Amino acid sequence: MDIAKTIRLAPGRYVVAVSGGVDSMVLLDLLTKLAKNPSPSTLHPQSLSFIVAHFDHGIREASHIDRKLVHEVSLENKLPFVYKEGNLGSKASEAAAREARYDFLRKVQKHAGADGIITAHHLDDSAETAVLNLLRGTGRKGLASLKAGNGIYRPLLNVPKGKLRAYAEANGLKWNEDITNQDTNYRRNHVRHNILKKLKESSPEGYHRLLTLIRRQRDINHAVDQQLQTLLHIQPSRKTLRRRDVIALPYAVSCELVAQWLRENGKRQLSRWLVEHLTVAIRTAQPDTELLVDAENKITFKKHTAEFRGV
Template sequence: MAALAPPVAAIRVAVRRALVEAPGPGPVLVACSGGADSLALAAATAFVAPRLGRPAGLVTVDHGLQAGSAERAAAVARWAEQTGFAPVEAVRVHVAGRPGGPEGAARDARYQALAEAGRRYGASAVLTGHTRDDQAETVLLALARGAGPRGLAGMPSRRDLAGVPLLRPFLDVTREQTRTACAVLGLTPWEDPHNVDPSYARARVRSDVLPVLVAALGRGVLDNLARTARLVAADAAVLDDLAADALAKARVPAGSRAGAGGATGARSAGGELVVSTLAGLAPAVRTRVLHAWARELGAPAAALSHRHVAALDALVTDWRGQGAVHLPGGLRVTRRDGHLVPA
């Protein structure tokens, strides 16, 4: 018996670990564009899932941004059906008009489609093919934006996607391994032209920045960037837990403000917050509380930035009688009678 090629073994081991942890009896759905990373993920899942007694389906998303995208999505779907995936679906999404620039808009549309497919089929999880190299790029982009720990934590290996678990089995697998695995398995990946389009920041990091870092610091720099994300993510998770507890303690109890200038704790989904409680928190916890509260009020995550949270924080720590803070989504927050109040 021929020895199994190490890259093929690596992708299968990674998928097996993910499927063992996937909750529930529903199918796992592979998100597959036809590129090397997601094609390797699909191939590994097609091998591993039946051996674990797990049903596996596949969803390919057509963003409609390139000529021939519908035909390419249909070809991926046909391959998936022939490989034994069920269910299989090619989903067309509309990117135009979404916030966040072309990359962010396409990503939001894709994740929305994957979440809807996951709920439609009762999926136990959705799998994506993000690799260690993608994680390194994410950390560098976060550094360039001046992101805090949440950005430097990169992509989590597991997250909730609108009620559906999203798993990233390949965060410890390299892009080179997925490409080699495809070659060994006789698979021909699609080369997305956006991946080398210099108008996209991630493409510039991939083609220009990372090669310079590797040349200057060695191949270990990619592992180190990915390790940084894991370490920061662990710390950020603790801070997020502390912030969740602090947010609960800072809330004005429902009904306790009735009759005080007409305001009530039920004025909005997020209620009101007690300024004196917020002021006693460590800054790293307080800003997380304010960020989470703004999200509860309805501020879109993609548009909620550091400057918005800093303005809310100033209502607590640098109060000079300033006016309302304007948040994304047409929201306003004021300070009144020792409380932060959504207006």
């Protein structure tokens, strides 16, 4: 596999998230070479430009070493470098760290007027995320939730971790190992070391089937989402849903439509119970009644429509 050929980027300016680990250092090297030797789809070397962004979570005492490495490599490649110290502390959760990191990246993107953010997530990350979501109890999206979209580009999603490490070694790249990646008190590390690593060792073909399932689910999700968008496009407005369209669909499909409608209206955190509860209500509620979605939003029912409104 020539991993350089997996990168497809439109001409533009991008923020590259670089932690200093092997994955992101490989990504940075690939992008730097791409900018110097653009593919036929780019017009000239200046059609791609990158800003290196490093977020120091402040979880490890030695994390400043990562920042120093990323800064040095950025200087070597004459790339702009920005960083922020998060000072989250050693007890910060994975969710808090991720939220702070993406908040920083979005701010850098906005300030620079960049076209998107590029991260180094790879195929094994997809497997970890799928298993984590399965353990939490997930729907179809959770099996392939790690994907590109909303201004986030993940060009290495189909590249195994082993290929990235092999590239780094073959090209003499420098990187740092994050010791917290070995701490199985973090749920993701537990999945990585105690579940997926053992699966790879005991049943390589089983692990390969899991990766194949994730790829297929990603394609299925894309096709389903396109159909749902078509159904939502013919509704009276973004906040209004025709009740007969929900009733006409099989129940499982109507739940998917309602979930997509809620996401379109800014409701991102959805439980299966909430989606099913609202779907039943849209199908059966009496006119001139309403149902709370959360502390800020409600659905108002008319005879023929359901409307998403603020409280």
